[in-house]
Amino acid sequence: xxxxxxxxxxxxxxxxxTGVLPQPFxxxxxxxxxxxxxxxxxLLGVLGSMVMIKRMAFFSQSVGxxxxxxxxxxVLIGESYTSPYFSMFGFCLLFALTLKYTQHRTTLANDxxxxxxxxxxxAMGASLLLFVSAKINTHVMESVLFGSIxxxxxxxxxxxxxxxxxxxxxxxxxxxxxxxxxxxxxxxHARGVRVRSVDYLxxxxxxxxxxxxxxxxxxxxxxxxxxxxxxxxRNISHSLPALVTRAVLIAMFSCVxxxxxxxxxxxxxxxxxxxxxxxxxxxxxxxxxxxxxxxxRGASV
Amino acid sequence: MRGPAIVFDNVxxxxxxxxxxxxxxxxxxxGALHCLVGPNGGGKTSLVRTLLGQMPHSxxxxxxxxxxxPLGYVPQLLDFDxxxxxxxxxxxxxxxxxxxxxxxxxxxAKALRAAALARTGVxxxxxxxxxxxxxxxxQRVLLAQAISPVPWLxxxxxxxxxxxxxxxxxxxxxxxxxxxxxxxxxxxxxxLEQVRRVAQSVTVINQRVSFHGSPAQxxxxx
Numbered sequence: 001x002x003x004x005x006x007x008x009x010x011x012x013x014x015x016x017x018t019g020v021l022p023q024p025f026x027x028x029x030x031x032x033x034x035x036x037x038x039x040x041x042x043l044l045g046v047l048g049s050m051v052m053i054k055r056m057a058f059f060s061q062s063v064g065x066x067x068x069x070x071x072x073x074x075v076l077i078g079e080s081y082t083s084p085y086f087s088m089f090g091f092c093l094l095f096a097l098t099l100k101y102t103q104h105r106t107t108l109a110n111d112x113x114x115x116x117x118x119x120x121x122x123a124m125g126a127s128l129l130l131f132v133s134a135k136i137n138t139h140v141m142e143s144v145l146f147g148s149i150x151x152x153x154x155x156x157x158x159x160x161x162x163x164x165x166x167x168x169x170x171x172x173x174x175x176x177x178x179x180x181x182x183x184x185x186x187x188x189h190a191r192g193v194r195v196r197s198v199d200y201l202x203x204x205x206x207x208x209x210x211x212x213x214x215x216x217x218x219x220x221x222x223x224x225x226x227x228x229x230x231x232x233x234r235n236i237s238h239s240l241p242a243l244v245t246r247a248v249l250i251a252m253f254s255c256v257x258x259x260x261x262x263x264x265x266x267x268x269x270x271x272x273x274x275x276x277x278x279x280x281x282x283x284x285x286x287x288x289x290x291x292x293x294x295x296x297r298g299a300s301v
Numbered sequence: 302m303r304g305p306a307i308v309f310d311n312v313x314x315x316x317x318x319x320x321x322x323x324x325x326x327x328x329x330x331x332g333a334l335h336c337l338v339g340p341n342g343g344g345k346t347s348l349v350r351t352l353l354g355q356m357p358h359s360x361x362x363x364x365x366x367x368x369x370x371p372l373g374y375v376p377q378l379l380d381f382d383x384x385x386x387x388x389x390x391x392x393x394x395x396x397x398x399x400x401x402x403x404x405x406x407x408x409x410a411k412a413l414r415a416a417a418l419a420r421t422g423v424x425x426x427x428x429x430x431x432x433x434x435x436x437x438x439x440q441r442v443l444l445a446q447a448i449s450p451v452p453w454l455x456x457x458x459x460x461x462x463x464x465x466x467x468x469x470x471x472x473x474x475x476x477x478x479x480x481x482x483x484x485x486x487x488x489x490x491x492x493l494e495q496v497r498r499v500a501q502s503v504t505v506i507n508q509r510v511s512f513h514g515s516p517a518q519x520x521x522x523x
Binding site: 023053094107172173175176179180183184185186187189190191192195234237238239240241242243244245 | 317337350353354355356371372374376386387388390391394395396399400401402403405428430431446468501
């Protein structure tokens with residue numbers, strides 16, 4: 001894959017050198033981040049709209065916080081400070097599956113249970129990160145919490161590519177079943193959907209995507225980028241195809257603009273923050289459109 | 302060809318410490334139009350859910366005969382979130398095709414869907430937001446999804462509750478048509494007059510089976 005990344009990078013850098021593309025395209029890390037954005041957009045758009053419909057917004061936040069614990073465990077067991085994927089994927093999957101397992105075996109309301117797990121993951125993540133902070137520099141901590149395009153390398157891009165492929169191969173054929181299972185489990189059963197299995201599978205996919213996007217967006221804000229593009233798209237959509245298409249476009253737009261704008265205008269903000277601010281601005285615009293356009297006025301998030 | 306027979310054999314179910322079904326045994330014959338009646342909380346919907354494989358239970362529930370199409374099911378309550386941006390066509394696509402619903406539908410799937418919606422009298426509502434439909438219109442859409450494709454086993458959980466008179470007549474006509482084609486129909490029904498009118502066989506259930514036989518026999522023991 002590295003040859004492909006180099007091929008794309010060289011061409012974009014050549015275009016930037018001749019003035020066809022903006023000056024930030026001359027930097028390797030900008031192109032790396034933009035390549036990631038191209039993958040992240042569809043992932044977050046499709047999955048985010050489903051997260052919103054399934055009312056699982058704070059689930060992804062819990063997983064994002066759990067990733068902080070994963071990073072700390074990675075540092076403790078001697079994984080690379082910059083890419084402790086083994087620990088992050090391992091711990092986050094364990095955390096998410098435990099949450100789902102508990103959800104199926106308790107009478108607590110979903111939001112209550114997710115709130116409990118969110119607090120646990122935040123407390124564990126913050127405590128362990130502070131504990132290992134002496135071993136790593138503050139930039140690593142900052143990139144874990146808020147994302148950093150400077151930290152994105154070929155390993156991160158490969159991880160994102162593999163996660164995208166997994167989501168496409170497993171998630172797309174089961175998309176209808178996963179959505180139906182949350183809308184009406186009885187109907188889903190009647191249509192041959194293994195409700196419990198697709199529930200767990202969805203949790204696994206959200207976890208994989210959350211961890212894979214962590215380098216760019218950061219643990220604190222990854223949930224926002226899953227949710228805000230979908231919520232913004234919801235404001236101006238009446239059908240499922242419109243919702244998903246617009247969520248994908250808004251997520252990609254937010255990533256690209258959030259990466260390029262701070263560089264172009266020399267604004268010292270972390271990538272994750274910039275991306276989420278752009279997404280939030282789009283949300284505000286779509287909210288205004290909804291409030292002022294008769295066609296969308298009936299819609300609500 | 303006929304739909305499958307349904308055999309409930311000593312089915313018991315306990316939920317949160319409460320016994321919902323107690324050794325329920327009866328048989329729905331292949332191709333029969335069978336009504337399931339009983340008081341609220343008597344376990345009718347729970348029994349249907351055991352048939353759908355949704356409830357952990359003791360005893361066995363089995364289908365005897367060949368099943369070549371997915372079973373059709375019209376639920377009692379539609380707990381779809383009204384704010385979910387889905388049109389009637391999206392809901393039909395979600396229920397009736399393998400392609401992810403957000404990627405649209407093939408021409409053949411659209412034709413099948415349109416025919417089913419037309420059959421239940423909601424042909425013009427395909428592009429409408431599902432959440433904006435009235436209860437009766439939703440029931441018609443649910444009925445449309447249950448007959449697309451035509452199933453060999455149709456389970457109806459009070460499909461005429463909240464439907465106007467023309468809607469009730471439409472449901473009865475549709476059920477009669479499917480019954481004539483050999484489809485096995487299991488219908489949870491509270492309208493005793495309707496049961497007497499349409500059913501071929503009846504089971505009365507209140508945790509246990511208290512009656513199983515023809516509507517005429519049931520009239521005699523009531």
